Amino acid sequence: MGTRLILHGISKKRHDRPSDYLFRDISAEVGEGERVAVIGTSGQGKTTLLRILARLDRPDEGELRLHGKSADGWKPQEWRKKICYVAQQPVMLPGSVEENLQTVSRLHGTPFDRGLAERSMAALGLEGLDWSKQGGDLSGGEKQRTALVRAMLLQPDVMLLDEVTASLDPGSKRAAERLLVDWSQSGGASLVWITHDLEQAAQTSDSVWFMDEGRLMESALTAEFFRGPSTEQARRFISRPDREREEY
């Protein structure tokens, strides 16, 4: 498995206390087709890290490399074609569902893959959705799934997923997990996926990044991590009941 994305010494200072770090010195790699689960208690900066990887925010220190080339050597829009961020609160663009789904092809001047869009929407249980409906009128779960399909149509090399199943019912959540894993396995996309759901992390990822105390405390193969994390902090984190972990 080749290396796709490299994080070297990435740090971000706190905006409320600039003398302190939100997180510091994060070094890690994401391989081709690798699926990484990012876990840790609230407020560790997981979202901020993903936004930095998408170049929607800037690190205070450190370097990112994609396909061996430093971020400085990439035009931001070229970087964002390769690395796509899907936010926890889905953003629908003005216009219909169909216009939302066609965004990528419109922006990049590529043909719209209607078949892929239809298959992906159906795989997420949205086969009956009227594509002429305004994106803004969809329910939270419908928006979330439409935003996912819209991002998949970009065919990025790395998909950054920020708690993207949080507003889905259990059936839709499983469908989204299956679709994303199958898509990654068949097309080779890498996934970096923030989740508070440890069962989801265990079932969908190859490796785990555990963030705590402003650091990437552990980066390990998923099976090994859940068999026995190497730090006391991670041991405590995974033994906490679900609700407590989210509210912590």
Ligand SMILES: Nc1ncnc2c1ncn2[C@@H]1O[C@H](COP(=O)(O)OP(=O)(O)OP(=O)(O)O)[C@@H](O)[C@H]1O
């Ligand atoms: N420079 C900064 N950039 C972003 N957030 C910052 C910064 N400095 C301090 N913060 C605070 O740190 C927290 C980081 O939030 P972030 O959403 O990145 O963490 P998280 O681990 O994803 O949390 P959650 O699991 O609750 O989504 C927020 O409370 C934010 O206000």
